[in-house]
Amino acid sequence: MDAKLQAVRAALPALSRAVYLNNGTTGPLPAPAAEAMAAALQEELTGGRTGEAYFRRTFGLAQELRQLLAAVLDAGPDAIALTGSTTEGVNIALWSLDWQPGDEVVSANTEHPGVLFPLFSLRDRRGVTVRLADLLEPGQDVVAALERLITPRTRLVAISHVAWSTGELYPVEEIAAMCRAHRVLLLVDGAQAAGVVPLRLRECGADFYALPGQKWLLGPEGTGALYVRAERLPEVRNTFAGYVSAQAWHRSGFLPHPGARRFEYGLRHPVSLAGLLAAVRWLRDEVGLPWAMERSHALAARLRRHLQAIPGVRVITPERHAALVSFQIPGVRPEEAVRALEERGFWVRSIDLPPAVRASCGFYNTEEEIDGLAEAVADIARGRGQR
Ligand SMILES: Cc1ncc(COP(=O)(O)O)c(C=O)c1O
Known part of the structure; x- marks a missing residue:
């Protein structure tokens, strides 16, 4: 070897x-991720979880992770929100839009429950029509199969970068171009791609791209991220809101953070953040x-x-x-x-x-x-x- x-x-x-x-x-x-988590946990145990230094460190860790993921995935500044999983990112993206009854979404029957179930919730709660392309037979013209289902009411296409079931790699850039031509948003589930398929988020054309930390990035469970294209930020609403979402606030309102961080609402588990940070650094610098x-x-x-x-x-x-x-x-x-x-x-x-x-x-x-x-x-x- x-x-x-x-x-x-x-x-x-x-x-x-x-x-x-x-x-x-x-x-x-990876051992470096486990070591970073052990050190972070030890720091919590012996150093306590309060005081200015603790909060500076914890907020700093979250920001370092957003920046590292943005750099590795070429997402651009302020385009990454930290999440707890791919599924959380998908839900955040979907519920950030103001759906009207009769709006339509196009997806596929090869999608994971992490995409399909949030879509079914949209259907049941907002009267959104969900149209699924049959992509079970791999190797089809995926762009054409999705495009056939687009109507004037379609607002979004939700599709994986790599199908979890068939393993097919879908042509995200071409799907994005087709979506743009129809003025339809594109949400990509990157669970089986982030960390294993070369990815330049800014160039790929997706409006939202949800990814996990625990799969190909080798981070701990309970970690993930959501990329939001900068041009989409003025159109979306906060799905969740809390002190991390805001850049400024007063008693009767808050000003959302200018970047994707507006979708975060509170602190993430610092030990897990340290683990994902160390795993991605190891992948980038050592591997x-x-x-x-x-x-x-x-x-x-x-x-x-x-x-x-x-x-x-x-x-x-x-x-x-x-x-x-x-x-x-x-x-x-x-x-x-x-x-x-x-x-x-x-x-x-x-x-x-x-x-x-x-x-x-x-x-x-x-x-x-x-x-x-x-x-x-x-x-x-x-x-x-x-x-
Ligand atoms: C394509 C796809 N989407 C979503 C998920 C769910 O990922 P997570 O557990 O990060 O929400 C998985 C894997 O479990 C997957 O393979």
Whole structure:
């Protein structure tokens, strides 16, 4: 194994437990993130959680994290709000708009509940019509499939950058151009892209982009961010409001912060902020994001190739993919396959729509691990797996 990969793996102790192929659910925590969290917790324990220095440090941590995420994702100044998850970001974005009964949203049946359920809430509470493109068959012309559902009442398209189910990488820039042409807003769920797909938020054309900290950015649970395009800020309203939302206030009102921070309302857990900050710094400075992204993609392509060569196995994930690879093993239910693979030391997960096994390839995986997974799948497919 080359020295760099060895060093990277040494900082991810969870890798010694099993072959970690479920980054798409939650990534392995890097040691520098765990150390930063331990130090922050110790500081709370012994230094107390009050006093000017404590609040300066805590607010400073939040600002450092907004700025780091903005730099890594090329979001521009003041365009990042800290959230607790992708789903929180999606909800904040959706509820920041003044919906009228009869307004329409276009999305897809491949979307995660983190997008679909907030849309269903909009439908049920505001009378918004939700139109879903059928993208279950991967490799379609996604732009055309979404555009077909746009009407003069459509106000927003909500779509993932990478579909959590099929693993398909959607052409966000082209979708954004189509949305602009129809004067429709674009909300992107970046849960399976942020940290693993090269991303320049300012250029990609999305109006809102929600992302998690705990998946490909390897931060702790309960962290995330929402990007809001600067031009949209005058049009949106505060979904939540509290002292962090304001740049100034008086007894009868407040002036929202000029940037996306207006969507934050209070302090986030400082220990978690310290963890995500350290994880992203480690990714940027020690691992190198371009190297990590290229490697994850190459490993996923390798896995796809191997799986496609196994008789009977159906690879769902199309050519245009990121780091997720979904597949079906004939005659074996996905949950059974996941169990059989776990018994052989591979951590993957099952998905429902379509029913399949999903492997997430991280930059820290070795080629041998990827080949080993394909061999285990071939073994299960031949009927020799433990059912
Ligand atoms: C595409 C997609 N969207 C949303 C989510 C939910 O993410 P979070 O737990 O950060 O809200 C996930 C993963 O769980 C996902 O894969």
